[in-house]
Amino acid sequence: MSEELLKLNKLYVDYKVKEGYLSAVKKVSFSINKGEIFAIVGESGCGKSTIAHSILRLLPEHNEIIKGNIFFNGEDLHEYTDKQLESIRGREIGMIFQNPLDSLNPVYTTGFQVAEGIMLDNVSKQEAWNRVINLYNDVKMPDAEKRAKSFPHELSGGMRQRVMIAMMLSRTPQLLIADEPTTALDVTIEAQILNIIKTLRDEYNTAVMLITHNFGLVAEVADKVAVMYAGEVVEQGTVFDIFDNPKHPYTKLLMKSLPRKAKSEGRLQTINGSVPRLTENKPGCRFENRCPYVMDICKIKDTERRIVTESHFFNCHLEKGGE
Numbered sequence: 001m002s003e004e005l006l007k008l009n010k011l012y013v014d015y016k017v018k019e020g021y022l023s024a025v026k027k028v029s030f031s032i033n034k035g036e037i038f039a040i041v042g043e044s045g046c047g048k049s050t051i052a053h054s055i056l057r058l059l060p061e062h063n064e065i066i067k068g069n070i071f072f073n074g075e076d077l078h079e080y081t082d083k084q085l086e087s088i089r090g091r092e093i094g095m096i097f098q099n100p101l102d103s104l105n106p107v108y109t110t111g112f113q114v115a116e117g118i119m120l121d122n123v124s125k126q127e128a129w130n131r132v133i134n135l136y137n138d139v140k141m142p143d144a145e146k147r148a149k150s151f152p153h154e155l156s157g158g159m160r161q162r163v164m165i166a167m168m169l170s171r172t173p174q175l176l177i178a179d180e181p182t183t184a185l186d187v188t189i190e191a192q193i194l195n196i197i198k199t200l201r202d203e204y205n206t207a208v209m210l211i212t213h214n215f216g217l218v219a220e221v222a223d224k225v226a227v228m229y230a231g232e233v234v235e236q237g238t239v240f241d242i243f244d245n246p247k248h249p250y251t252k253l254l255m256k257s258l259p260r261k262a263k264s265e266g267r268l269q270t271i272n273g274s275v276p277r278l279t280e281n282k283p284g285c286r287f288e289n290r291c292p293y294v295m296d297i298c299k300i301k302d303t304e305r306r307i308v309t310e311s312h313f314f315n316c317h318l319e320k321g322g323e
């Protein structure tokens, strides 16, 4: 049986804002197994990064209220002190972001920055440096020795992302959270980075939470997918469930709007209407104002979970989803 690594149980995140509270994440539950690539996909602002940041307690201003549980290896991370959480951040749960420059220090060479982490484990300077070069080779860094001696601004976007992945690999995390890791890169480099992420999973059995708004990436690398809309997971399943048998009206519309050849490059297209204001946290389905199948009940009552198969569910008042 597959082993559960991360489990979110009815996670709610509300940000305190001028108008009151903004419900950025509502009742989100899912689990990621060891070695699994789990994609969270959805339009900008649907709460993807908020989920990632709440796992690692990286929410910026501490102006939020979090409810629900986040279990990692069976332990509730909410019960961890900041110090305990710090000890798993980077070590057991690594994170890479869209813009690696934000995470790299401009005044040190990239190799030094990777080596620094390795030396925390009482490894000698020379040994750490050798490991850096090996890691750079693992992430297919061209001219590894030279790049290790380069400063971040001397590297391309793709190379910087490789540095970040090497840095993560050096700690052999059990979970890698990749928040839009290839959005800033061109298509060829994107493909290379994805291959590295897949290899990582194969060689190190690292689970990956891949956050993206790009369905093409999802089709290429993910095992499972959670589709988010306005802070909620509207549907979840294997890649095959979501691509071949979507049920929720939102997922269906997304699938229809993907350009024909687009599984490899399909970005989410816009759907008529707009996302509801998340500060007006009223009951009902958050997709009702854009849904072609809307019924009266959708406007007043939260949706129900509809189980399709063991791996596949969607949240909707329609028993069978959109036809």
Ligand SMILES: Nc1ncnc2c1ncn2[C@@H]1O[C@H](COP(=O)(O)OP(=O)(O)OP(=O)(O)O)[C@@H](O)[C@H]1O
Pocket (backbone or CB within 6 Å): 015, 016, 017, 022, 024, 042, 043, 044, 045, 046, 047, 048, 049, 050, 051, 060, 061, 213, 278
């Ligand atoms: N610090 C904050 N304070 C108040 N509201 C916030 C804060 N951070 C995010 N939000 C709001 O929470 C909602 C979810 O944002 P989040 O960044 O998690 O979405 P996302 O899906 O990751 O978007 P993107 O793809 O653009 O990064 C949005 O409405 C956003 O405006």
